[in-house]
Structures are given as structure tokens and as C-alpha cells.
Amino acid sequence: MTEVRIASKKIFTLVLLHIEAQKKILLGFKKRGFGADRYNGFGGKVEAGETIEAAAYRELEEEAGITTDVLEKVGLLWFTFRGDTKGLEVHVFRAASYNGVPMESEEMKPQWFPTSEIPFSQMWADDHHWFPLFLSGKKFVGKFHFLEDQVTITGKVLDVVDELPEGFDIGIDSC
Numbered sequence: 001m002t003e004v005r006i007a008s009k010k011i012f013t014l015v016l017l018h019i020e021a022q023k024k025i026l027l028g029f030k031k032r033g034f035g036a037d038r039y040n041g042f043g044g045k046v047e048a049g050e051t052i053e054a055a056a057y058r059e060l061e062e063e064a065g066i067t068t069d070v071l072e073k074v075g076l077l078w079f080t081f082r083g084d085t086k087g088l089e090v091h092v093f094r095a096a097s098y099n100g101v102p103m104e105s106e107e108m109k110p111q112w113f114p115t116s117e118i119p120f121s122q123m124w125a126d127d128h129h130w131f132p133l134f135l136s137g138k139k140f141v142g143k144f145h146f147l148e149d150q151v152t153i154t155g156k157v158l159d160v161v162d163e164l165p166e167g168f169d170i171g172i173d174s175c
Ligand SMILES: CNc1ncnc2c1ncn2[C@@H]1O[C@H](COP(=O)(O)OP(=O)(O)OP(=O)(O)O)[C@@H](O)[C@H]1O
Pocket: 012, 013, 014, 015, 033, 034, 035, 040, 041, 042, 043, 044, 045, 046, 079, 088, 090, 091, 124, 125, 126, 127
């Protein structure tokens, strides 16, 4: 067990558009910034004065050029990195339908994938742990501790829950 001291947190959203009837999911190839050159859902930092849900709708539109009528909150993830006292709290949402046509933005290039062919080798290392829970309609809470390389996971907790907590506490954690 390693002790991790987290002094502050940043809140992010992550939206996954999952069309269950067609067994497909929309991901975006991130062209710049944090997580560049990886596929991910659409999302970003929650801005001051904005609700987390509003940020999720906004980022989906900004990054993928589409809107959705309903977002369901399905997951809460907590990422920490060795040598960094900042925690990343990611609120994961599911969209089951959308309006418009997915379009490439400055940040993301959207691409559909069959849910049986999700490109985990080109995604964040945590994704292959929790995507199966997402795809099977579960709600989940996960904590992942990474090395500085942002690839190696040295600590992991992942639980299926009935109700999602509001967020994570900063302070001392072990993993
Ligand atoms: C560590 N393991 C991780 N696994 C899966 N997803 C992760 C992640 N860590 C961050 N994410 C997501 O990556 C996006 C970053 O967003 P990011 O581009 O930094 O934000 P935003 O669009 O506000 O940035 P700009 O400042 O405009 O560039 C955001 O959806 C966030 O939820």
C-alpha cells in the first residue's frame, strides 16, 4: 500500500454515446492537450459557475458537434498520479441517442466503433477496466493511481454501485 496525499482536485466530465441497438459507441481521437493521441469519450473541465451536467452537455457539443436530449450519470472515477498532489475527479455520463452529425473539432476526431472492437490499446489504461461495466449498464465507482508515465496503474479499486456518490474527498488516500 502506498500513501497518496491529495491537496486539490479538478472536476471533469466524460460523455459516452452508446447506441445499444446497433452495438456501437462514438469515441473521439484526441488531437491535443491532456490525453492526446488516445481515443476517449467527449468531455473536459467543469468551468466556474457551471453545473457538472451542463459541462457534460457543453463539451459533447463543442468536441463532437452533436447534442443529446438526456444524459444519465453512470460513473465516478478518481485518478491520481505519483508525484502529483492534484486528483482528477471524472463524472461519466451515458447518452443513448443524439441529434446532428458527429463532426471533427479542433480537439477531437469522432469515430464509431462496434462495442466488440473498442481500441483499448489506444486509450487510457483505466478504460478497459471500467468500460465493460459501462457497456453492461452498471453504475460504477473507480479509483486508479498512475505512475508519472500516465500509463502504468499501480493502484486500483473498482466497484459496482446502486447510487453514485457526489464526489471524492481530498486528503490522504492509500492505494
Ligand atoms: C487518467 N485516466 C483517464 N481515463 C479516461 N478519461 C480521462 C482520464 N483522465 C482524463 N480523462 C478525460 O479526458 C478529458 C480531458 O479533458 P481536457 O481536454 O483536459 O479538458 P478541456 O476540454 O476542458 O481542455 P482544454 O483546456 O479546453 O484543452 C476529459 O474528458 C476527462 O474526463
